[in-house]
Amino acid sequence: xxxxxxxxxxxxxxxxxxxxxxxxxxxxxxxxxxxxxxxxxxxxxxxxxxxxxxxxxxxxxxxxxxxxxxxxxxxxxxxxxxxxxxxxxxxxxxxxxxxxxxxxxxxxxxxxxxx
Amino acid sequence: xxxxxxxxxxxxxxxxxxxxxxxxxxxxxxxxxxxxxxxxxxxxxxxxxxxxxxxxxxxxxxxxxxxxxxxxxxxxxxxxxxxxxxxxxxxxxxxxxxxxxxxxxxxxxxxxx
Numbered sequence: 663x664x665x666x667x668x669x670x671x672x673x674x675x676x677x678x679x680x681x682x683x684x685x686x687x688x689x690x691x692x693x694x695x696x697x698x699x700x701x702x703x704x705x706x707x708x709x710x711x712x713x714x715x716x717x718x719x720x721x722x723x724x725x726x727x728x729x730x731x732x733x734x735x736x737x738x739x740x741x742x743x744x745x746x747x748x749x750x751x752x753x754x755x756x757x758x759x760x761x762x763x764x765x766x767x768x769x770x771x772x773x774x775x776x777x
Numbered sequence: 778x779x780x781x782x783x784x785x786x787x788x789x790x791x792x793x794x795x796x797x798x799x800x801x802x803x804x805x806x807x808x809x810x811x812x813x814x815x816x817x818x819x820x821x822x823x824x825x826x827x828x829x830x831x832x833x834x835x836x837x838x839x840x841x842x843x844x845x846x847x848x849x850x851x852x853x854x855x856x857x858x859x860x861x862x863x864x865x866x867x868x869x870x871x872x873x874x875x876x877x878x879x880x881x882x883x884x885x886x887x888x889x890x
Contacts, residue, residue: 771819
C-alpha cells in the first residue's frame with residue numbers, strides 16, 4: 663500500500679537560498695510529524711500537526727524554519743536563508759492518531775545539503 | 778523525558794536469534810516502549826511496541842521486564858537484510874493523544890553471513 667512519500671529525495675542548496683520540502687502522508691492519517699536527522703545521529707522532533715493545526719513547534723531550531731499543512735493532508739517544511747548547519751535528512755511521519763493507533767510511519771526522507 | 782540506553786553495536790550470525798537490549802530505568806507507569814529500525818538511507822521503520830506485557834508480531838518479539846526498567850527486542854532468525862540501526866524509544870506525550878519519538882543513537886546490528 664502507499665506509504666508516506668517525500669519530495670525531493672535530494673536537494674542541494676547554496677547558502678542563503680530558500681528551500682521547500684514536501685510530505686504526502688498516508689491517506690486518512692490525521693497527525694503529521696517532521697523530524698531532522700543529522701549525520702550519525704538519531705532523528706530529532708521538529709514539529710507536528712493534527713489535521714491543519716500546528717500543535718507543537720518546539721523543536722524548530724530557528725525562525726528560519728516554517729511548516730504548514732493548509733488542508734490537513736500534504737505538508738511543506740520551508741527553510742529560509744539556508745545555512746550549512748541545516749544540512750541533514752528531513753523525515754516526515756504520519757499516524758492515524760486516535761484510539762491507540764498512534765504508531766508513526768516514516769517516509770524515506772529528504773537529504774538536504776547546503777553548500 | 779524517559780531516557781533509554783542501548784549498546785552502540787552488536788553482531789549476529791545469519792539464521793541465529795538477535796537479542797537487542799535496552800535499559801529505560803526512569804520509565805513511567807503509562808509510557809510505552811517502541812522499537813524502530815533504520816536501514817541505511819531509509820526512513821525509520823516501525824517494528825513493535827509494548828507497555829508491560831510481552832508482545833510478538835511478524836517481525837519480532839518484545840520482552841519487557843516485570844519492573845519495566847528494561848526490555849529486549851528479539852529477531853528470531855536474523856537475515857542479512859536485518860542489518861540496521863535499532864532504536865529503543867520511550868515516547869513522550871505532546872498533549873491530546875499524540876506523542877513525539879525521542880530517538881537516541883540506537884544499536885547498529887550487523888548480521889554476518
